[in-house]
Amino acid sequence: MKIQNAKFSFKVLKTDSKSSARVGQLSTPHGVINTPCFTPVGTQATVKALSGEDLREIGVELLFGNTYHLHLRPGEDVVKKMGGLSRFMSWNGLTITDSGGFQVFSLAKTDKKRGAGEGEAELVRITEDGVKLHSHIDGSVHYFTPEESIKIQQKLGADLILSFDDCPPHPATHSHVKRAVDRTHRWAKRSLSQHKKTKNEQALYGIVQGGIYKDLRIESAKFISALDFEAIAIGGVAVGESKKEMLKVLDWVVPHLSKSKPRHLLGVGEVDDIFEIIERGIDTFDCVIPTRLGRTGVIFVSPSEGNKKNKFRFDITKAKWVTSKLPLDKNCNCKVCKNYTRGYINHLFRAKELLAYHLASYHNTYFLINLTKKIRQSILENKFEKMKKEWLV
Amino acid sequence: MKIQNAKFSFKVLKTDSKSSARVGQLSTPHGVINTPCFTPVGTQATVKALSGEDLREIGVELLFGNTYHLHLRPGEDVVKKMGGLSRFMSWNGLTITDSGGFQVFSLAKTDKKRGAGEGEAELVRITEDGVKLHSHIDGSVHYFTPEESIKIQQKLGADLILSFDDCPPHPATHSHVKRAVDRTHRWAKRSLSQHKKTKNEQALYGIVQGGIYKDLRIESAKFISALDFEAIAIGGVAVGESKKEMLKVLDWVVPHLSKSKPRHLLGVGEVDDIFEIIERGIDTFDCVIPTRLGRTGVIFVSPSEGNKKNKFRFDITKAKWVTSKLPLDKNCNCKVCKNYTRGYINHLFRAKELLAYHLASYHNTYFLINLTKKIRQSILENKFEKMKKEWLV
Numbered sequence: 201m202k203i204q205n206a207k208f209s210f211k212v213l214k215t216d217s218k219s220s221a222r223v224g225q226l227s228t229p230h231g232v233i234n235t236p237c238f239t240p241v242g243t244q245a246t247v248k249a250l251s252g253e254d255l256r257e258i259g260v261e262l263l264f265g266n267t268y269h270l271h272l273r274p275g276e277d278v279v280k281k282m283g284g285l286s287r288f289m290s291w292n293g294l295t296i297t298d299s300g301g302f303q304v305f306s307l308a309k310t311d312k313k314r315g316a317g318e319g320e321a322e323l324v325r326i327t328e329d330g331v332k333l334h335s336h337i338d339g340s341v342h343y344f345t346p347e348e349s350i351k352i353q354q355k356l357g358a359d360l361i362l363s364f365d366d367c368p369p370h371p372a373t374h375s376h377v378k379r380a381v382d383r384t385h386r387w388a389k390r391s392l393s394q395h396k397k398t399k400n401e402q403a404l405y406g407i408v409q410g411g412i413y414k415d416l417r418i419e420s421a422k423f424i425s426a427l428d429f430e431a432i433a434i435g436g437v438a439v440g441e442s443k444k445e446m447l448k449v450l451d452w453v454v455p456h457l458s459k460s461k462p463r464h465l466l467g468v469g470e471v472d473d474i475f476e477i478i479e480r481g482i483d484t485f486d487c488v489i490p491t492r493l494g495r496t497g498v499i500f501v502s503p504s505e506g507n508k509k510n511k512f513r514f515d516i517t518k519a520k521w522v523t524s525k526l527p528l529d530k531n532c533n534c535k536v537c538k539n540y541t542r543g544y545i546n547h548l549f550r551a552k553e554l555l556a557y558h559l560a561s562y563h564n565t566y567f568l569i570n571l572t573k574k575i576r577q578s579i580l581e582n583k584f585e586k587m588k589k590e591w592l593v
Numbered sequence: 594m595k596i597q598n599a600k601f602s603f604k605v606l607k608t609d610s611k612s613s614a615r616v617g618q619l620s621t622p623h624g625v626i627n628t629p630c631f632t633p634v635g636t637q638a639t640v641k642a643l644s645g646e647d648l649r650e651i652g653v654e655l656l657f658g659n660t661y662h663l664h665l666r667p668g669e670d671v672v673k674k675m676g677g678l679s680r681f682m683s684w685n686g687l688t689i690t691d692s693g694g695f696q697v698f699s700l701a702k703t704d705k706k707r708g709a710g711e712g713e714a715e716l717v718r719i720t721e722d723g724v725k726l727h728s729h730i731d732g733s734v735h736y737f738t739p740e741e742s743i744k745i746q747q748k749l750g751a752d753l754i755l756s757f758d759d760c761p762p763h764p765a766t767h768s769h770v771k772r773a774v775d776r777t778h779r780w781a782k783r784s785l786s787q788h789k790k791t792k793n794e795q796a797l798y799g800i801v802q803g804g805i806y807k808d809l810r811i812e813s814a815k816f817i818s819a820l821d822f823e824a825i826a827i828g829g830v831a832v833g834e835s836k837k838e839m840l841k842v843l844d845w846v847v848p849h850l851s852k853s854k855p856r857h858l859l860g861v862g863e864v865d866d867i868f869e870i871i872e873r874g875i876d877t878f879d880c881v882i883p884t885r886l887g888r889t890g891v892i893f894v895s896p897s898e899g900n901k902k903n904k905f906r907f908d909i910t911k912a913k914w915v916t917s918k919l920p921l922d923k924n925c926n927c928k929v930c931k932n933y934t935r936g937y938i939n940h941l942f943r944a945k946e947l948l949a950y951h952l953a954s955y956h957n958t959y960f961l962i963n964l965t966k967k968i969r970q971s972i973l974e975n976k977f978e979k980m981k982k983e984w985l986v
Contacts, residue, residue: 554642
């Protein structure tokens with residue numbers, strides 16, 4: 201089951217007998233990704249509070265970068281000069297970048313909320329050509345078009361890149377989402393055409409949109425699937441939909457995607473979600489959650505201490521942990537759980553010490569990487585359903 | 594040349610032929626410190642932005658904790674329950690704590706500057722018995738006396754501890770410093786007597802004070818030397834004196850100290866200072882400088898890029914480093930210099946990413962540890978004078 205770009209291939213090694221869950225290998229010119237694969241996010245060319253060595257130690261196989269942020273700072277030309285995103289950050293593993301679309305349209309939403317008054321410069325202006333916006337850092341003007349997004353991503357040099365899409369806010373009416381889907385499709389063709397202009401070692405993902413509307417999601421899945429993308433991403437599920445709606449979207453979309461192409465789900469990473477989306481046939485997925493939660497003292501924990509009700513989380517900053525000699529998670533083999541107590545990490549958070557954010561982010565990232573590895577194994581051993589039940593009782 | 598406490602010993606392995614510089618081994622029940630030894634500071638039970646593994650990897654042999662801060666948060670009882678400072682922070686190496694005196698008297702100085710008005714509670718009240726103060730964290734009331742400081746340090750459980758001293762502000766008149774020295778001596782006896790009340794595995798340092806007054810420094814050196822301390826610390830040199838004055842103080846004090854006792858200098862750690870104080874017979878010294886400077890983007894660098902004029906420092910946040918592929922220091926073998934470019938670290942500082950503070954603190958700490966190791970080697974090889982000249986041309 202080869203995908204179009206000869207330098208990339210995706211093999212499904214095993215599909216679960218009772219669901220769409222599958223184990224695969226996504227091969228790129230610079231290495232292989234074992235799927236299902238959780239992809240931590242390094243927005244500004246760093247997974248917050250973690251180093252390249254940390255990521256390798258944790259067992260990360262794919263790292264997600266944000267084109268919008270990297271374009272603004274340090275800029276794609278700097279990243280290119282420094283050898284591309286992966287080398288620049290001394291990660292030296294595989295990377296995927298988004299198109300900038302999600303951030304650009306999030307800014308537009310913020311702008312609307314603020315209500316740009318008469319004579320006041322709009323932060324974001326959207327046309328058929330693309331998006332003109334003012335940097336949130338210094339106010340400088342930037343243009344994002346499908347062509348520009350691909351060119352920026354080529355300079356950033358990730359192994360996997362995404363086409364530029366129109367991300368409507370949530371909730372939005374059917375007609376609003378319809379317009380956004382149609383534009384996403386036109387932009388998908390333009391992204392693809394720009395991608396094909398140069399021979400390169402990147403694989404391009406088309407993006408399925410359509411909000412919470414079944415007809416639009418199916419239309420988008422069919423349209424994007426029919427194009428010559430190496431892989432497919434599903435967008436717009438982490439913006440405001442409930443979990444139930446997110447899963448319905450996957451139920452509508454996945455059956456219309458080619459089984460031979462890898463599927464990325466954008467912005468999902470809660471513990472229970474991971475089981476549900478893998479069950480529905482997702483191969484890779486990214487989320488800021490392990491580091492974002494980690495920096496506030498929210499720690500992932502496995503069963504039986506962790507369960508669906510507490511979202512597999514606890515708050516390490518609570519007074520009850522002051523003299524606890526327990527590790528963060530008794531079932532975890534990460535460096536933090538082997539070496540540090542809850543009592544010490546509680547102290548670090550209370551004293552606002554930088555080490556707190558590092559230790560919590562490290563454990564949480566390891567936790568999701570390791571959970572995904574175990575799920576992979578469970579699929580190979582025909583035990584996915586059993587494992588899911590054990591976790592989500 | 595045994596020191597008093599049978600569980601501790603100090604051996605001078607080699608003294609420089611042209612100066613008082615010496616190489617020694619300070620043996621404790623939990624391990625050996627090779628001197629001269631730079632001692633990083635872990636104020637709140639962490640060297641800021643560095644983990645226990647980092648410290649071991651860097652080659653740290655002794656870590657400095659602050660009794661005042663640890664008493665306030667998490668409290669010595671918590672630290673004791675958690676197995677003592679070294680285990681609590683998962684450092685598992687040797688530790689030294691100060692007496693709290695320096696911080697307490699710094700607070701008093703701040704209080705005076707603010708000028709406590711009538712009816713306003715004073716932050717700090719100093720009597721012959723000790724010091725009463727309000728926590729800078731929550732305003733709670735705490736007493737520090739010589740006996741209390743030793744008891745707190747016993748609970749913190751460091752290998753090396755310091756007697757409680759009166760630290761006058763700088764500048765101060767001769768009569769003011771004389772009063773502080775006399776009190777420091779009375780408090781030294783009380784600290785010692787409290788220390789001897791219990792059998793324990795700690796060595797107690799007496800502290801020499803006396804400001805910038807030769808007669809007082811010599812008087813204090815003689816007085817403290819004559820007492821039954823296992824080791825001697827020299828205080829009050831990093832508060833406000835110029836470098837010249839600091840070195841004069843060492844020239845006055847060291848000749849009056851027993852050659853068989855280890856000598857700690859409190860609060861010193863600039864690159865040129867390290868050569869000068871070791872030359873004058875200092876064995877161990879602590880300083881927050883590598884991490885404090887590191888967090889602002891100031892990086893230590895070796896000759897020829899580093900020199901006395903630029904204080905062996907450069908500013909990594911400058912625009913000139915944006916696309917530099919150089920390591921922070923081309924002569925450094927630390928993890929950061931092996932893996933990361935100036936360009937990347939420049940970006941991390943500009944983007945205010947937490948990883949910036951970690952990488953800079955790691956390199957700077959390694960730099961001083963490694964410099965001190967090289968100096969140790971140079972003394973053993975009769976090349977100290979040569980090495981000093983090469984660095985401080």
